[in-house]
Amino acid sequence: MDHDRAHDPLVRDVIRMTFELTGRLRAHMDGVAASLDLTPMQARALFVSHQPVPMGLLAESLHCDASNVTGIVDRLEERGLMERVVDPDDRRRKNLVLTAAGRRGSEQLKDRLRADNPILSLDGPELEVLHGLLLQVLSADVPPEMPRRTHPSPQI
């Protein structure tokens, strides 16, 4: 018999706190992005593009529709940080490759992200514990699909 965890005060508290921390981490990331004159989405795209990645996969990583990635990559390409390279094995597919400037930018982004990160208020052993918990959540969880508002059930 499984106790109903939805009414567990601990669950409520942890969800409220993850909401708060998620907001702060995002603000921290956006601040770092701004310091490099990147928009939040441009920075996230740079962050996850270590090796060549097709547009569709980037859309998944960014949790947004594929049609949005066109514009985001357009602006990164105009700025000389990324290039679209047609995949020779499947000419429909375009792989995104960082330029030298893109790699430098990505490194700076990550350096600055590490420099002042809120989670660094934890010491080594605590980070180890957090690492274990994150590993468990990430491997157990199936990444959610992109949010859709097609058939909402409002009731409010």
Added chain:
Amino acid sequence: MDHDRAHDPLVRDVIRMTFELTGRLRAHMDGVAASLDLTPMQARALFVSHQPVPMGLLAESLHCDASNVTGIVDRLEERGLMERVVDPDDRRRKNLVLTAAGRRGSEQLKDRLRADNPILSLDGPELEVLHGLLLQVLSADVPPEMPRRTHPSPQI
């Protein structure tokens, strides 16, 4: 003598994983919002407005500029979920108060957010540990200011 943690592989790993989890949690939240026909920011505004809160404080909670809150609250008010109430003690200030429908919506939002949350792959004791870590990070960390791009130092 403090070891330089920026080069600690554990720190890098944990930051990469928090980036991933943060993205998934946001996608989860946005999906729940969409199921109630709310935009992401409308849902976040509803989430943090349990008791009357002035516009400026809501802007801080949402990590965005105060000017944005006007439009977000406009749409929630048009929909009958919130009301602006002028503060009698300081007539410049407007407190945001949930309507009955707003309270129902907020409850549904939180119910659905708990129902399928990725962090629920953790069991009770693990949640306790996470709770402790979150408490420490949140109390040690000073919430970052809103990201500004006024004086960037690009170098890329």
Added chain:
DNA sequence: TATTGTTATACTCTATAACTATA
């Protein structure tokens, strides 16, 4: 036929600057 990426569209979010009204 199905898939990858683009375009067109309409709306929301976003920060900045200038503004109103209160203090």
Added chain:
DNA sequence: TATAGTTATAGAGTATAACAATA
């Protein structure tokens, strides 16, 4: 003078639908 909130603006993000090229 300073603060709370609004308006105007321009740009970026957002999902949907329709489309082209390729498989």
